[in-house]
Amino acid sequence: MKTQIKLAAACAALAITPVLANHTLDHCGKSAMADGMRARVNTINGQMDRIEWTADRTKQRELMNLHMKHMQEGLRELRKRDMPAACRIELMSSMMESMVRHQQVAQEDGR
Numbered sequence: 001m002k003t004q005i006k007l008a009a010a011c012a013a014l015a016i017t018p019v020l021a022n023h024t025l026d027h028c029g030k031s032a033m034a035d036g037m038r039a040r041v042n043t044i045n046g047q048m049d050r051i052e053w054t055a056d057r058t059k060q061r062e063l064m065n066l067h068m069k070h071m072q073e074g075l076r077e078l079r080k081r082d083m084p085a086a087c088r089i090e091l092m093s094s095m096m097e098s099m100v101r102h103q104q105v106a107q108e109d110g111r
Helices: 002-016 024-028 032-053 057-080 085-109
Strands: none
Touching: 024 032, 024 085, 032 057, 032 085, 057 085
16 A cells, blocks of 8 residues: 555656746846755755655665755755845745655654
8 A cells, every 4th residue: 555655646746747847047047146055955855856765764764864954954045145036935945845755754754
């Protein structure tokens, strides 16, 4: 049953990937500040992908702790930087999606 749920979630995630594509270039433009935040968000999303595909629970917990640390740092940096509202919303949306995925894995683990 769990395998079917995971498979269904993976299919749904792949189906909506174009909808959730990174549109920060449209709103953030080209600047060192925006590029830095985009790199942070991409790192956070990459970590979450690795967490979801890791079968070893101990390794998964380690990755989740690192992911949470990067999320906190990213949010702290986002507050510090003076960015256009549309750019800030796009970055926050990407980070929120990653946080939801983090919580789903944590609940599966029974934390």
